[in-house]
Amino acid sequence: MSTSSHAVLLSRIADRTAHAGVIGLGYVGLPLAIAIARKGFTVTGFDIDPGKIVAIEAGRSYIEAVGDDVLSAERDAGRFSATVDFDGLAACDVIVICVPTPLTRHRDPDLTYIVKTCQEIALRLRSGQLVVLESTTYPGTTTDVVRPILAATGLDIGGEVFLGFSPEREDPGNRDFSTTSIPKIVAGDGDAAAEAMEAFYSAVVERVVPVSTTATAEAVKLTENIFRAVNIALVNELKTVFEAMGIDIWEVIDAAKTKPFGYMPFYPGPGLGGHCIPIDPFYLTWKSREYDMPTRFIELAGEINSAMPKHIVGRLAEALDIHLGKALSRSRVLIIGLAYKKNVPDIRESPSLKLIELIEERGGSASFHDPHVDEIPRTREYLSLKGRRSVPLSELAGFDAVLVATDHDDVDYALIAQQAPLIIDTRNVFARRGLQGGLIVKA
Template structure:
């Protein structure tokens, strides 16, 4: 049991909004969460190791689409939001939320280095009466076996001196219907009192709170959501390759199948998986399952199928260039349309477009890209050779210089009519031309 003063004092602070919140990691998850918490009446300090982010936030310039400059400015002017690289400010925070990356290693093992380093930073300033929350997606057991263990090395005890909880992030970049405050929030805690604090804190900032029995359960919830999508996307990607060999349009099949009012949910194929969640999160469970000597065949097979899609698409591109243009890919110049992993956002994390460019150039071709949301390729962990490349203009006089256009991301801002009129060959991985009624003989689906 927690000491009466630690639990009661923190409960009271959360209830009257006098608790100060700290959000570590001001990216796609952390910044929208920080603003949502501030908007609910708490004072929030955002922490990040990137000084460029702090400079932008101090100038009320948001670098995340989900947070408007006006919303950022409003919370800063009200004195409810500030940002810093100085982690000593954690000592003044009553609630600390961890929103840092959880990537995979080259061998698809969990990389918890950011979570561990952040936990150590918190431990350096840990005091009684604080609630520490992990939001980063990870395998079941991380909050209790990694974060709590690091924090308890201070001599303070979870559930007695401080409290630990987990609440999976559910951000969906570009979603116009849901935002941080309206997406139901799954919460869990290390013990009943920690759970009560989690419900009170998040209940003040979001519309719906969904409590579950343990941190491990909450961690499993997020993995299940993303595994569900990964497996079903892999299924339609595999169906795409099979139906294509049979001369059947998989998009037409899906559109007809979804008219069934029960027992079917449409998923759509693409050039591969992108974003920080779906290509990565399932392998956290795969890794953890080895501890129990249990196979995760569906998860691993889905990963193999989805990872193979960029090479399949480039194969279809090469085939189309050979048959329709009489030109080898190795002598061709290709424009990849869309660098972001999904439409109408600037997010390139794990984007299959990066892999498409890499494969085209591995095969001797030349690849450029156009993306209305990504002016220049930023530094990435895996594609350092592509750093600094800039988006080319999408104009008739530019298009004629390319042998083919490969549509990887179907942004709404693109002039597809101009594209279909001026590009000699188009390979469409998103079915965008059929959807817009712009089908033509030189538009090939892949």
């Protein structure tokens, strides 16, 4: 009865009676769930964290991209609800998986969340459902990992149940693009699934870009993030070379980007953060071993970017010694910005956490100031830092050096320039703002 199952699904998508389920209500899942609801669909969000459900029921958004008013409006209209009870998946016509895909300690893909989620779906799977994976992963995951779990139910994948992949393209803090305005890559496992994928996402976002296979769609996401990782590594390496020559990398980039063709500016920093760029390239590196194909650019980029926090702490120690005659082991350092990028509260894979660890390994004392992060939550790699709170800038006088790791807009840099004995600027924020202080070292 594949034709009827497919036809019913398409009909429900077309008239907005399809019930959508979004599993994983984080930086990707919650904005997507609200976007779907605002297009007239009824949406149920699923998450294993009861705290998120409590916040949603109270109308409080924990994601900056989703305002409390928007969340409350969709909840009050009955278009959006959230639960920890996965039994509700049986009522969903479309199920979208937005769960984390971290790396293991050996930098291999960790698909635990995807596998467990698919097992929960399989327990409630029924004819006429479209199951979509949005989590970033290596090419072949949808067909080689997700498909067998769903197929084990005995339902015909491609006939009764439809499977697709559409990579998330969220950019926290970007006010120019939102979930619905970013073009959406979609692919289905077979023609029927591809048609359902295009129909569903066309009803939610402004532009859909179909590709031929789910593996292609998976590769698109990795390519986007590898492109950024490699180019950031390049400018990070150039920065260290130009430092030795007494050349300002920021001035070089500003001049180079005046060329109207053949150049795209990327900027150095204290290391890479976020869930995507530091992690996703290694998914392809891991998969490429299956084909006996080396990924030298990707691995070298990873080495360069991973080494940047250590380079920055080295520059900090050197500057303290030269300018203040003080050892890092006897110094108090205030790090500006715990989040991995400006104007967001997201600390996933943030280099600032590594900077704190490295400074304290060398005997120094490290604190942070971040207007978007009040307290360091529990993290997998930095358990000892849990509970540390943001220090107000009114306590600047107690620090020997300030290290700018993240250039949030709403930081009083003028105050820092006036009061900090030594500033290590990894983001060129003081030069960009025309601020001068006693000792500002670009790093």
